[in-house]
Amino acid sequence: MAVTARQVQLVAHPEGEVRPSHFRIVEVTLPELAEGEVLVRNLFTSVDPALRLQLRRSGPEGYFNSFRLNAPMDGIMSVGEVIESRDRRFAPGDAVSHGWGWRDFAVVPAGVVSVGGVGTLAKIDTSLGPPEMFLGPLGNMGLTAYVGLVVGAELRDGDIVWVSAAAGAVGSIAAQIAKLMGHRVIGSAGSADKVRYLIDELGLDAAFDYHDGSIVDHLREAAPDGIDVYFDSVGGDHLQAALATLRRWGRVAMCGAISEYESTEPQPGPTNLFQAVANNLTLRGFRASSHLDRLGESSHVLGDWLAQGRLRYQQTIIDGLEHAPEALGRMLAGDTVGKTLVRVDTPGA
Numbered sequence: 001m002a003v004t005a006r007q008v009q010l011v012a013h014p015e016g017e018v019r020p021s022h023f024r025i026v027e028v029t030l031p032e033l034a035e036g037e038v039l040v041r042n043l044f045t046s047v048d049p050a051l052r053l054q055l056r057r058s059g060p061e062g063y064f065n066s067f068r069l070n071a072p073m074d075g076i077m078s079v080g081e082v083i084e085s086r087d088r089r090f091a092p093g094d095a096v097s098h099g100w101g102w103r104d105f106a107v108v109p110a111g112v113v114s115v116g117g118v119g120t121l122a123k124i125d126t127s128l129g130p131p132e133m134f135l136g137p138l139g140n141m142g143l144t145a146y147v148g149l150v151v152g153a154e155l156r157d158g159d160i161v162w163v164s165a166a167a168g169a170v171g172s173i174a175a176q177i178a179k180l181m182g183h184r185v186i187g188s189a190g191s192a193d194k195v196r197y198l199i200d201e202l203g204l205d206a207a208f209d210y211h212d213g214s215i216v217d218h219l220r221e222a223a224p225d226g227i228d229v230y231f232d233s234v235g236g237d238h239l240q241a242a243l244a245t246l247r248r249w250g251r252v253a254m255c256g257a258i259s260e261y262e263s264t265e266p267q268p269g270p271t272n273l274f275q276a277v278a279n280n281l282t283l284r285g286f287r288a289s290s291h292l293d294r295l296g297e298s299s300h301v302l303g304d305w306l307a308q309g310r311l312r313y314q315q316t317i318i319d320g321l322e323h324a325p326e327a328l329g330r331m332l333a334g335d336t337v338g339k340t341l342v343r344v345d346t347p348g349a
């Protein structure tokens with residue numbers, strides 16, 4: 001079956017801010033499926049901060065590869081429906097997740113590892129939730145929040161937890177997991193509306209806008225005796241503030257460093273790293289894809305909480321594949337809440 005597909009391609013590496021002009025939309029005729037390949041019609045495609053690192057000419061050492069210019073952007077999570085299959089494990093009508101996003105139709109080689117395994121073609125169980133939730137709490141976002149707290153931070157009874165970027169995809173789940181596990185949770189985000197969302201909708205104990213005065217002062221006000229865990233999605237000034245307020249045996253789960261992703265120059269590290277020595281702190285980086293063995297567990301735990309109405313889930317959906325670059329710019333600028341997704345419109349769907 002000859003299929004004409006649309007895909008987003010990178011035409012220039014952005015220096016600083018991401019703009020739609022760094023991308024183009026290309027129409028291609030997909031080749032006939034080879035043995036082991038599956039044709040998927042994408043329904044939703046993901047917008048992740050990590051893409052900003054892959055848009056660089058060369059990304060951070062040891063991380064995902066940079067996207068090639070004028071080529072499909074492989075390694076972006078997507079969910080969709082199998083249209084045609086030449087792999088016996090998949091059949092037309094199957095709901096699947098995979099890493100061949102930012103295009104409407106994808107030829108996916110079954111069994112080929114993508115996004116560290118998170119994006120390898122897999123069936124999704126839509127009785128647990130709609131497909132797009134597998135780009136959120138039932139998928140990699142949920143796994144990131146869950147292992148970040150349980151493995152990265154070794155969450156312990158009585159811990160006071162600070163979650164940054166707490167109104168975002170990972171942060172909103174991490175903050176709620178910590179809350180549901182019985183902790184005092186402080187959230188930070190970039191606007192008054194988001195702060196209200198953290199308190200009123202997610203039920204956090206305290207929240208602040210990091211633009212509004214000193215981060216350390218906010219943390220001291222919310223936790224006068226200090227914090228025990230910092231779930232770090234931001235790096236930079238946030239990590240510096242955490243080091244200043246973590247108490248003895250505190251832990252940092254280093255999830256990401258979004259404050260650095262658009263910088264054109266290397267960013268300085270915290271000037272108070274000695275606090276790690278002074279207070280027996282542990283700073284542990286983690287990648288969710290290194291904990292795929294816990295995906296079943298995290299989807300199960302979070303799926304139950306979602307079904308019971310105890311876990312809130314918010315997404316910002318931008319319609320139209322051609323708006324994916326704009327969606328990325330909006331998410332990086334803090335102009336979205338919860339998981340940022342693009343709904344893919346496909347002809348004849």
Ligand SMILES: NC(=O)c1ccc[n+]([C@@H]2O[C@H](COP(=O)([O-])OP(=O)(O)OC[C@H]3O[C@@H](n4cnc5c(N)ncnc54)[C@H](OP(=O)(O)O)[C@@H]3O)[C@@H](O)[C@H]2O)c1
Pocket residue numbers: 047048049050141144165166167168169170171188189190191194210233234254255256257258259260286287288289331332333334335336338339340
């Ligand atoms: N380790 C892993 O396996 C893994 C997996 C997935 C994601 N991550 C990381 O987790 C973090 C969150 O990812 P996500 O998908 O959940 O994104 P997200 O939180 O939904 O979106 C990113 C948010 O970060 C905030 N932000 C942007 N620039 C900032 C700055 N300079 N200072 C403070 N906040 C800033 C913005 O919200 P505000 O309005 O609040 O500023 C923005 O909306 C990222 O660092 C990402 O790289 C790690």
